[in-house]
Amino acid sequence: MLSKEDIAKRIAQEVKDGYYVNLGIGIPTLVANYVRTDISVEFQSENGVLGMGPFPFEGEEDADIINAGKQTITTLPGASFFDSAFSFGMIRAQKVDLTILGAMEVSENGDIANWKIPGKMVKGMGGAMDLVASAENIIVAMMHVNKAGESKILKKCTLPLTGVGCVKKVVTELAVLEITPKGFKLLERAPDVSVEDIIKATEADLIIEGDIPEMSIN
Amino acid sequence: MISSYVGENAEFERQMLSGELDVELTPQGTLAEKCRAAQAGIPAFFTPAGYGTEVAEGKETREFNGKMHVMELAYKADFSIVKAWKGDEAGNLIFKGTARNFNACMAGAAKITIAEVEELVPVGTLNPNEIHIPGIMVNRIFQGEKFEKRIEQRTVRQK
Numbered sequence: 001m002l003s004k005e006d007i008a009k010r011i012a013q014e015v016k017d018g019y020y021v022n023l024g025i026g027i028p029t030l031v032a033n034y035v036r037t038d039i040s041v042e043f044q045s046e047n048g049v050l051g052m053g054p055f056p057f058e059g060e061e062d063a064d065i066i067n068a069g070k071q072t073i074t075t076l077p078g079a080s081f082f083d084s085a086f087s088f089g090m091i092r093a094q095k096v097d098l099t100i101l102g103a104m105e106v107s108e109n110g111d112i113a114n115w116k117i118p119g120k121m122v123k124g125m126g127g128a129m130d131l132v133a134s135a136e137n138i139i140v141a142m143m144h145v146n147k148a149g150e151s152k153i154l155k156k157c158t159l160p161l162t163g164v165g166c167v168k169k170v171v172t173e174l175a176v177l178e179i180t181p182k183g184f185k186l187l188e189r190a191p192d193v194s195v196e197d198i199i200k201a202t203e204a205d206l207i208i209e210g211d212i213p214e215m216s217i218n
Numbered sequence: 219m220i221s222s223y224v225g226e227n228a229e230f231e232r233q234m235l236s237g238e239l240d241v242e243l244t245p246q247g248t249l250a251e252k253c254r255a256a257q258a259g260i261p262a263f264f265t266p267a268g269y270g271t272e273v274a275e276g277k278e279t280r281e282f283n284g285k286m287h288v289m290e291l292a293y294k295a296d297f298s299i300v301k302a303w304k305g306d307e308a309g310n311l312i313f314k315g316t317a318r319n320f321n322a323c324m325a326g327a328a329k330i331t332i333a334e335v336e337e338l339v340p341v342g343t344l345n346p347n348e349i350h351i352p353g354i355m356v357n358r359i360f361q362g363e364k365f366e367k368r369i370e371q372r373t374v375r376q377k
Contacts, residue, residue, distance in 0.1 A: 046246065047319045058374040063367035064303075064315035070226075071373040081315055083322035083350075085254035088247025092265065111270075122234060122243070123225030129273065130247030133266035164270035 002173040002190045002217070007141050009034045009217050011100055011171050014139060020044055022091070022131060024101030025069040027141040031100055042078075044096055046127040048087045051079025068127060088127065092134045099135035101128060103142045103167075105157040108183035108204045110167040112140065113159035125162060132163030144172035144201050151203035153177065153184060174198050176215060182207060188215040220293075222246040226370070245273060248290050250320065255292035256327035257355065262291045298328035301362075302351075305335035306344050309353030318350060326355025333359045 002010065008030035015021055015031070017039035023029050032054075035041050043052040045067040052067060053074040061072040090096060105113040112132055115125040132138055145151055153170065170177045175198045176188040185207040189198060195212050220242045224230045233239040244252070245267040255263055264287035268274045278289040300321040303314035311333055313321055325331050338361035 045316075047316050049316050055373045055375045057377050061369060061372055061374060062315065063369050064317040066316050066369075066371070069371060071371040072369055073373070081313075081318055083250070083313075084246065084319045085250040085323045088250050091247060092267075119235065122231060124221060124223040124243045125245050125273070126223035126225075127246040129245035129271065130265070130267040133269060161271045 001193055002215075004173075005030060005034075006190075006217050007171050007173060010176065010215055011139055011141055012036070014169070015039075015041055015098060017041070019097040020050070020095060021098045021100065022046060022096050022135070024099075024128070024131075024141075026102045028100040028102060029069065031141070042076075044087070044090070045073070046084070046087050046091065046131070048082045048084050049073075049075065049079065050082075051076045053079075088130050091127075091130055094134060094136055096135060098137045098139065099131045100139045100141055101131065103140045103152070103162075103170075104146070105152050105154055105159050106140055106142075106167050106170050106179075107154050107157045108179065110165040110179045111157050112138075112162045112167050113157040114162050116160045118160065128162050132166045135166070138167050138169075140167050140170045142170070142172060144174045144198075151201060153202045153204050155204045174201055177206075180207065185209070186212055188213055190215055191217070220244055220249070222249045243273075248273075250323050252290055252293045253320065253323040253327040255290075256294065257323065257325070260292055262289055264289055293327060295328035296330065298324045298326065298331040300325045300331065300333050302333055302335045304337045304339060304344065305333055305356075305359050305361075306339050306341050306353070307359070308341045309333065309356030309359050310344055310349045311335070311351040311353075311356060312344060312348055313350050322350055325351040330357045331355055332357065334362045335359060336362065336365055 004027050012031050012034035015035045020042050022044045044050050047068045053076040056074045067073045103112050103114040116122050174190050174193050178185045178187050184204050189212050234241045248267050266287050269286045269288050274288045302311040304312040333356045
């Protein structure tokens with residue numbers, strides 16, 4: 001079973017040279033720590049910055065340089081600032097190559113729910129609806145089951161949707177799943193996790209073809 | 219109250235869930251574009267954001283280039299209150315870092331725009347090449363007295 005850091009490490013393998021990448025809050029934020037250092041990648045934050053760097057050293061924080069999660073950040077050489085309308089313009093125009101975000105539920109047709117639990121939790125959708133509606137390549141990073149032990153990989157989402165038919169891939173502590181026109185296809189399993197374990201933890205049907213390889217994390 | 223994200227504000231969430239506050243949640247990019255449309259004199263636009271979700275309920279939808287879009291209207295606000303880094307007496311504004319975010323979208327997106335600046339300088343001091351928002355979008359300008367910049371998520375790394 002993977003730790004949150006391991007999930008981020010596995011997703012980092014999907015980041016290619018020359019990509020512009022938008023990272024959501026939570027596990028996705030960790031992905032930046034594990035991207036290969038021999039490739040050139042620019043991170044976009046939808047509040048209005050391209051070329052985000054690591055967190056600042058203590059004492060060097062600037063209240064006016066933050067990411068969409070309101071965390072203090074730094075910028076790398078070549079970075080730029082812009083307003084939020086322009087920022088979502090580049091998202092809508094599909095200039096951003098890869099979007100990685102968390103979810104509460106994903107369904108087999110690629111629907112995603114991650115912004116509201118009616119009557120209980122309403123944080124708002126922030127930029128998630130814009131990102132999932134526009135991005136071509138969307139990877140979800142999340143735990144396979146919720147705190148009650150119920151599968152978050154579903155035939156149909158039960159929570160209010162953030163976007164329809166948009167998710168391409170899901171990486172959990174148990175598995176890597178691809179969303180195909182026929183539903184979830186099991187691509188990889190976590191170390192020491194069997195295909196049966198994954199089937200047991202998943203409400204949706206899985207397409208399983210041949211031997212399922214173990215993920216390589218590093 | 220129209221907003222896109224109210225997380226981490228427990229009191230706001232309580233008021234919203236109990237119905238004390240009437241809240242309209244809007245996707246962040248749609249919110250930014252509704253401001254920009256108001257600023258640019260565009261009455262409405264189509265965006266894919268929110269299609270197939272409760273955000274699109276009751277709104278006109280249309281297909282463009284094989285993809286479904288939702289029609290959103292420009293905001294019609296009385297006042298726009300923005301904060302800039304530097305401004306001059308002609309109302310020209312320059313923002314700093316990511317504080318440009320919604321400030322630059324909202325300047326001029328209402329009947330009256332009020333700008334607070336950290337530093338107000340005489341006309342001719344700012345370089346025209348560096349102006350983010352021209353003074354035509356700003357109706358009132360003043361230099362704030364005290365800027366205590368609070369950081370909501372102070373994230374750092376060790377040296």
